[in-house]
Every structure is written in structure tokens, then in C-alpha cells.
Amino acid sequence: MLTRLLALAIIAAFIVAVHDVRPAVAGRLPVQEFTLANGLKVLLVEEPKAPVVTVQIWYKVGSRNEVMGRAGLSHMLEHMMFKGTPKYGKGEFSKLIKKNGGNDNAFTSQDYTAYFENLAADKLALALELEADRLQGLLLDDKEFQLEREVVKEERRLRIEDVPPAYLVEQMYAQAFMTHPYHWPIIGWFNDLDAMNRQDLKAYYEKHYAPNNATLVIVGDVKAETALPLIRKYFEGLPMGSPPPPPSVVEPEQKGERRIMVKREAQLPFIYFGYKVPNFKSPDVRALAVLETILSAGKSARLFDALVYRKKLALQVGAGYNELAASPELFTFYAVVKPDVKIADVEKAVLVEIERLKKEPPSDMELQKAKNQVEARYLFEQDSIFRQAMLLGTAETAGAGWQYIADYVDKVRAVTKEDIQRVARTYLNEDTRTIGILIPAAQKPPSGQAAGGAQ
Numbered sequence: 001m002l003t004r005l006l007a008l009a010i011i012a013a014f015i016v017a018v019h020d021v022r023p024a025v026a027g028r029l030p031v032q033e034f035t036l037a038n039g040l041k042v043l044l045v046e047e048p049k050a051p052v053v054t055v056q057i058w059y060k061v062g063s064r065n066e067v068m069g070r071a072g073l074s075h076m077l078e079h080m081m082f083k084g085t086p087k088y089g090k091g092e093f094s095k096l097i098k099k100n101g102g103n104d105n106a107f108t109s110q111d112y113t114a115y116f117e118n119l120a121a122d123k124l125a126l127a128l129e130l131e132a133d134r135l136q137g138l139l140l141d142d143k144e145f146q147l148e149r150e151v152v153k154e155e156r157r158l159r160i161e162d163v164p165p166a167y168l169v170e171q172m173y174a175q176a177f178m179t180h181p182y183h184w185p186i187i188g189w190f191n192d193l194d195a196m197n198r199q200d201l202k203a204y205y206e207k208h209y210a211p212n213n214a215t216l217v218i219v220g221d222v223k224a225e226t227a228l229p230l231i232r233k234y235f236e237g238l239p240m241g242s243p244p245p246p247p248s249v250v251e252p253e254q255k256g257e258r259r260i261m262v263k264r265e266a267q268l269p270f271i272y273f274g275y276k277v278p279n280f281k282s283p284d285v286r287a288l289a290v291l292e293t294i295l296s297a298g299k300s301a302r303l304f305d306a307l308v309y310r311k312k313l314a315l316q317v318g319a320g321y322n323e324l325a326a327s328p329e330l331f332t333f334y335a336v337v338k339p340d341v342k343i344a345d346v347e348k349a350v351l352v353e354i355e356r357l358k359k360e361p362p363s364d365m366e367l368q369k370a371k372n373q374v375e376a377r378y379l380f381e382q383d384s385i386f387r388q389a390m391l392l393g394t395a396e397t398a399g400a401g402w403q404y405i406a407d408y409v410d411k412v413r414a415v416t417k418e419d420i421q422r423v424a425r426t427y428l429n430e431d432t433r434t435i436g437i438l439i440p441a442a443q444k445p446p447s448g449q450a451a452g453g454a455q
Helices: 073-080 092-099 121-135 142-161 164-176 190-195 198-208 224-235 285-296 302-310 343-359 364-383 385-398 408-413 417-427
Strands: 015-018 022-024 029-036 041-046 052-059 103-108 113-120 214-220 258-265 270-276 314-321 330-337 433-441
Touching: 029 224, 041 224, 041 385, 052 121, 052 385, 073 103, 073 113, 073 142, 073 198, 092 103, 092 121, 113 121, 113 385, 121 214, 121 224, 142 164, 142 190, 142 198, 164 258, 164 270, 164 330, 164 433, 214 224, 214 385, 270 343, 285 302, 285 314, 285 330, 285 343, 285 364, 285 408, 285 417, 302 314, 302 330, 302 343, 314 343, 330 343, 343 417, 343 433, 364 385, 364 408, 364 417
Parallel strands: 041 214, 258 433
Antiparallel strands: 015 029, 022 029, 029 041, 052 113, 052 214, 103 113, 270 330, 270 433, 314 330
């Protein structure tokens, strides 16, 4: 199964260091890594199965890099990255990509901001030129900023304020993380968005958008000997920036369960809670990933089988875990409470399943099924060049390094029943738990109608 590793000559004219070509994605695809003179890291995968390419540039800046009072800066800057440069005016970036048959977009997380273009392989130069142009040439027009801030505020209303479960999730994280930047939402609070100004964005852009704070990921029908001269042409002339220091805030140890209850206009109660768990730096992460699958992957998983199928307490239930987070995150659980069922009964039922895993390890068949699911998910993702690039970019930018995914499947296969039971006992404990509960509030009467009924 291992693909023969390809040797690549050092192109000394524009590459400071060419690291050895190492297998990635379960040893199936070769990843070629380069670093330009200005510190830009390049990850390239030659995948010729279709004449297309995905170009992604990942910046090591997300909501965790913000400060109290300016939550939402990373996401706001992502929006402004499409507002033009002296060379390409407002909206021209996306118009050019679409005119050439491609699509583009961007996303912001707690730990990174990324931009991508998917287009025909022979249009690689266009994507590279456009991304290099806005890396250090953004206009940041104040009038455009004022307009776009209202767009972001409306986005917050639609995605958070008007979606009760999303609002609860936001509130729960604010309770779970008291001092760490994971405390505030990626999209920001209304007060912070209102207080934000062009100078804030300009300083943030100049501090974090630099070649040595970014990773360029290219996957598709390209050859290194063709792509590298283009990368050099468009990117190497950009000056290196001063590396911004990583966030130094460490969340204090949680020493007791925390609870928050939110009342919103909603149809059904919703429960969302999480436990403090380690990130990729811990050897326990693969066992936690398999544990998540045992609990919530599919209708035969423990949570669905117990709460939805057998006990009929919930309409939806599941668990989640993001091991590729820059800082330790949460192992989460959620449940949509069935009508006429007590919230406390659903919460108790979820906790019963957690305690059952602590007392009884999964069966051999159950463990193997979960490991097969984790492995299949990773391997099937390789059918998409976009997902290949996403995996590489996430691992590299979060701090794990792209090599993290190279042997991921092998390490998942090594997880034992005892590992599952051990991590459940170690991390899923009351003292590190934060519980959020959404309680449906009485809906407001329509405009012109009194609370007691029609007039």
C-alpha cells in the first residue's frame, strides 16, 4: 500500500530548505514540503486523477489570538480579505475565479483562518497570484469596513441569536473556558463588533498576515517542478514579518461541575455539555477519537441506541471531539429532548452510558467496528483533493504538523478496549464537566396581538 517515496532535487535558487518527501495520509500519498526564503511553508501533493487543483492558504490566526474586547477580529478580517487591493478591486477576486470556472471561499476557526480556490489545474497561476496579492496588499477601506461589519452582525443574528441550540453552545463555552480565548465566539459579541474599528483590523492584519505565519497547501494535477517556480514568482518577493507570539493564556484547572441554563424561544429543550480533554499533544487522543465513535457514530452507536431507540427519550443525540485543536478542548455531548420528556431524565440517561463505559469496556466487535469507522472516514476523505488539503492544513496550522496524519490510522488500529475504558475514567469526570441546558420560553405573541389572545 505504501507509495514509493519520490526524490526531489533541491532548487537552491528560491528554496531555503527542502525537507525529505515523507508519506502522509496513512502512507498512501506523498507530501512534498518546502520552505521559501521568507518563511512561507509549502505542502504539495501530486494527485493526477483529475485535471483540477485546490489551492489553500492557512494563516496561524484565529479567535484564540484575539484579546478581550475585540472578539471577532479574525472573522471580520476574513470578510475584508475579499474587499480588494490596489491591483484587484472590490469583488474582482471571486469574479476572476468564477470566470475561469472555479470557486473560492474562506473560513475562520478558533485556531486558524484559511482561504481556498478550486479550479482547473492549468489555472494554478491565477490562484497563486490572487492570494499573494492580498497577503500584503489589502485596502481595508473604512467605508467598506463599516458596511461589512453590519453584514457580520446580521450573520451573527442568523447563525447564533436566531438559532437557540447555537446560542446555548456559545454560552456553554463561555462557562467552560473562563480565561482562555476559547471563551469567546469566533464570530464575536455584538459589543465587540461595535467597538471594532479600521485601525484594529489594520494592526491585526499586519501582525498576523505574513508569509512566515502561513502555510500554502496545493493538492491536485500539478508537478512540483512546474508549481514551485510559480510559487516563487508570486510569493517569494513578499517580506517576512515578525512572528507573533502564541497566546500564553492557560485555562486554570476546573475543580467542579459548572452549569448554565438559557431560556429562548424554542420548540424543544436541548442539552449540550462537555468535559475538559487533551489535544493532539497527548497519546490518548486516538482512544478518545475511537470513544467518540463508539458513543455516537450511526444509529447503532451507544447513545442513539439507548436514548432514541430503546428508551425513546431524545430525538437526536451524539458526541464530538476535535483533537486537532491548538489548545486542549472539550469532549462534548448533545441531545434534543423529546416532547413531554423531562430534561433531567435525558441528562441522566447520557451520564448512565458514560458510566457504563467506565465499568464495562466495549466488546471486541464493538471496538473493531469503531476503529473501522474511524479508518474508513480518513481513507474515504482522500477521494477528494479538497479534503486531503484540509487535513494537511488543519494538522500543520494547529501545531501538530502535517506528519500527524501520516500514521494516524496505524495508531488508531493500536487502540485497545483497556485504552477506551481508561480514557473514559480519566477524562469524563464530573469535576471537569460543564453543562448547558436550553429551556424553551413562551413564544412572544405576533405584533398587534396581546399576550392573552386575539383582541
